[in-house]
Amino acid sequence: MRTIATRKEVAARAGVSEATVSRVLNDVGPIKEETRQRVLQAAKHFNYAPNAIAQSFARGKSGNLGVVLPYVPGVHLFSTFYFSEMLSGIGAAAKERGYDLLLKFRSLETDNDYELLFQRQKVDACIILGARNTVEERESLVRLQAAKLPFCLIGQHYEELRCNTLDADHVQGSYLAVKYLLDQGHARIAFLNGSPAYSNSQDRLKGYLKALGERGIAFDERLYVEGNYSRTSGYQAAPYILEQQVDAVFAGNDRMAIGFMQKLRELGRGAGQDMAIVGYDNSDAAQFTEPPLTSVAVPFYEMGSLAAAKLLESIDANDEKEIFQEKLSTHLVIR
Amino acid sequence: MRTIATRKEVAARAGVSEATVSRVLNDVGPIKEETRQRVLQAAKHFNYAPNAIAQSFARGKSGNLGVVLPYVPGVHLFSTFYFSEMLSGIGAAAKERGYDLLLKFRSLETDNDYELLFQRQKVDACIILGARNTVEERESLVRLQAAKLPFCLIGQHYEELRCNTLDADHVQGSYLAVKYLLDQGHARIAFLNGSPAYSNSQDRLKGYLKALGERGIAFDERLYVEGNYSRTSGYQAAPYILEQQVDAVFAGNDRMAIGFMQKLRELGRGAGQDMAIVGYDNSDAAQFTEPPLTSVAVPFYEMGSLAAAKLLESIDANDEKEIFQEKLSTHLVIR
DNA sequence: TGAAATAATGTACGCGTGTACATTATGACA
DNA sequence: TGTCATAATGTACACGCGTACATTATTTCA
Incomplete structure (x- = not known):
């Protein structure tokens, strides 16, 4: 492996000082055109490229x-x-x-x-x-x-x-989703949320409450379930949610919604037929499910x-x- | 913003040379325990951490x-x-x-x-x-x-x-997929492959040919279609493939398989009913489709x-x- | 107790670049 | 042609670290 060329060698070949090489390459200060060409040619000859680490070091910025x-x-x-x-x-x-x-x-x-x-x-x-x-x-x-x-x-x-x-704006997103379900005539809407350790979970809860509030619907804590944003947690939450006699489910992300739908299907309850489901993220997967999943699109x-x-x-x-x-x-x- | 401490300040506070600080932190050479402690304490006092760029520079490795x-x-x-x-x-x-x-x-x-x-x-x-x-x-x-x-x-x-x-081993993966379809009794198996600019596309073709060859089935170029690994290309390929009267389709990845299935559904041909489909990658999405997609799992x-x-x-x-x-x-x- | 071995630490410098400052070449203008 | 501004280039050093080599302190062992 032949050694990597440095500024020094380029300078020597171009017959100029290292500083001039640096100036040409960084396009700083006035340079005689002929000198510039000599330097560029020498650089090309050695296939020279400045050492990024040394640059970072000298500049005090990593890039x-x-x-x-x-x-x-x-x-x-x-x-x-x-x-x-x-x-x-x-x-x-x-x-x-x-x-x-x-x-x-x-x-x-x-x-x-x-x-x-x-x-x-x-x-x-x-x-x-x-x-x-x-x-x-x-x-x-x-x-x-x-x-x-x-x-x-x-x-x-x-x-x-x-x-x-x-x-x-997850408050808004969540609000839109729940409002949509309410507009569709659903009243008992379960909310399958993620961990409250994330502020966006809390925001979604706010949106959920806001939409319900507008319709004068009181928060029913039995309809509130916390998963962990995994498909499995949606899957596991399904039996409990079904027990609550809900007619719609709003999930905090698509993965949980999809897990929920899977369990639903296994239980012989056609998803989307007797129960409306809205997901969140509008991920690729939301398009593939059967039926396709209505979802809140987030501009990630x-x-x-x-x-x-x-x-x-x-x-x-x-x-x-x-x-x-x-x-x-x-x-x-x-x- | 107070300035970030360097080795120099640590050395001064510990009453040692910079080299000793370096040695303590890199655990090199023999160091008197008491000195080590003094240095560590000084480092802690300044909340010192070596500058990664300078280290890279000195070591000649970026990490x-x-x-x-x-x-x-x-x-x-x-x-x-x-x-x-x-x-x-x-x-x-x-x-x-x-x-x-x-x-x-x-x-x-x-x-x-x-x-x-x-x-x-x-x-x-x-x-x-x-x-x-x-x-x-x-x-x-x-x-x-x-x-x-x-x-x-x-x-x-x-x-x-x-x-x-x-x-x-895409030759093997492809072979497994096609062999599976053959074992299921399918004979006219279309292959929806990706661009031959990728060697893995070519490998998959080899596996397809190998499986067919074992059964004495000749390659029918009308059954070979090239997409670009996008869902859309699978979607677009569907009409042509259906014209060829195939009874199974092997797709080079799940996305194309899913696109194909979408078009199939739109055309009223129940996917999986009168036509077997096998995908490739075993992506998340393969689980969500209806029906779920049989697919070649790759240990990415x-x-x-x-x-x-x-x-x-x-x-x-x-x-x-x-x-x-x-x-x-x-x-x-x-x- | 003194010499030799070894532990412990210090000194000095290189790594490749950017750039402030010094110096020299060039041109403008009277 | 001499002066001065400006263009063009060179010189010198800092950046923060690792480390070879030099030096000094300590221990070992006869």
């Missing part, structure tokens, strides 16, 4: 956008529509601005290590996906915020903590790309950054 | 494993089961070895830029997903191989190029983790690396 992915036991992470779409959006926005994506899989032992990522300066900014509302996480984020490190939460927000946030891709865009712009512009807290709207896809 | 993702027009990349699972596996294996994952979205203009990734030394090794069999790609990979840069292809192999490769996650493990081990061990070319076996999931 990386960190993405923290949550640890979800037993789930192959990317498999979930949610993260997949979001990452695609983040990746596109980062690429556009010349940043690379550094993935950080958070596991249990490095749980409250958000700061470390910055201390070690491997990333210039950081997007955190799937944060939960636990004491440790909140504290870690508070420290991050106090240190004015540039980060953004997607899909999670804390009342106590004012920081960059990008989310979908846009959330990712917008979060990355805003975050990167805020660090590239050196002025005092304002905190952004944006909510993208959702809509119901009726099938 | 990153690059993952090149293909550009697929109009497709949100992570949405596909294939890449999602694989990335999860790669991520797990990399994390285990202390490497971070650097994602590289390949777009058209940087198509043949595999080398650049290494030249710039942002990654120590690289896994390439979804490579295609085009002239430029082959040439780029040949250069990479000639330069002895550590990389690994997943899901693609070239006859002309002997390099690290990890794949599933394991492919990713094994590829990463082998690659990283080969670069961590400094000895001459042997080329590995592994194929994991597939199996049929009957539904």
Whole structure:
């Protein structure tokens, strides 16, 4: 393996100083055209490309956008529509601005290590996906915020903590779904929600309550079930929900809705016939079920790309950054 | 924002030289216990963590494993089961070895830029997903191989190029699927394949031919259709395939199978009733369809983790690396 | 108790780049 | 032609770390 060329060799061949090579390549300062050509030719000759690490080192910037992915036991992470779409959006926005994506899989032992990522300066900014509302996480984020490190939460927000946030309007989304069911004439609507450790679960509950409230329907806690956003939990919740004599079910995501429908079918209750079901996320899978699943569409891709865009712009512009807290709207896809 | 502490300040506070701080933190050489404690305490006081970029620079290693993702027009990349699972596996294996994952979205203009990734030394090794069999790609990979840069292809192999490769045995998988259909009594089996630019498409064709050959059935090119692995292409292929009076269809992936089934349903032909369908990938979606889709299970996650493990081990061990070319076996999931 | 071995620490420098500052070449203008 | 502005380039160093080598402290063993 022949050694990789450095600026030094290029400079020698072009008969200029290293600084000039640097200036030509970074297009800084006035350079005589003839010199520029000589340098470029020499660079080409050695197939020279600046060492990214050395550049990062000299510039004090990594050029990386960190993405923290949550640890979800037993789930192959990317498999979930949610993260997949979001990452695609983040990746596109980062690429556009010349940043690379550094993935950080958070596991249990490095749980409250958000700061470390910055201390070690491997990333210039950081997007955190799937944060939960636990004491440790909140504290870690508070420290991050106090240190004015540039980060953004997607899909999670804390009342106590004012920081960059990008989310979908789940209150609205949930409201739309339940209102739709009510409009269809359903009254006893069960809500199969996910863990309240996620603010978006709580938001969905608010939307559910809001829609019911508008119709003067009291909250019946027997109709409220908590799963964990897995298909299995939807499957398992089905028998209980059926016992409650509901005529419709609103699930916090499509996976649970699909699990619910599976159990329904096994029990010989035709899904969609005597019971209306609405899911959430409008994932690919919602189109494939039989019957297709009506679902709340969430702009995951846009959330990712917008979060990355805003975050990167805020660090590239050196002025005092304002905190952004944006909510993208959702809509119901009726099938 | 208070400035981030460096080794210098830690050394000053502990009353030792910078070298000693470095030695304590890297656990190298003999250190007096009392000194070690003083250093650790000083480090803790400043909340010191070594600058990862400076470390990379000094060590000449980035500590990153690059993952090149293909550009697929109009497709949100992570949405596909294939890449999602694989990335999860790669991520797990990399994390285990202390490497971070650097994602590289390949777009058209940087198509043949595999080398650049290494030249710039942002990654120590690289896994390439979804490579295609085009002239430029082959040439780029040949250069990479000639330069002895550590990389690994997943899901693609070239006859002309002997390099690290990890794949599933698609000849076998395809064979299993078609044999299953034959065993079920079907004779006219259409094959809805993906682009031959991917070696795995070609492998699947081999498996199809092998299974037919064993039964003495000649290849009928009217039964061979090429889509592009998208749901839409399966959908669009349906009318033609139906014209051919087939009694079974084997699709190169689940998405196409699902698209095919959709069109089938729209045409009033109950899927699974008068026509058997087998998909490929055993994706989540295969479980949700009605009826559920029999499909060839591919160990994507394991492919990713094994590829990463082998690659990283080969670069961590400094000895001459042997080329590995592994194929994991597939199996049929009957539904 | 002194020499040799070894432990413990310090000194000095390289890694490849960006860039402030110094220097020299070039042109403008009187 | 001399002066001065500006273009063009060179020199020198910092960035934070790892580590080879030098030095000093301590222990071992005769």
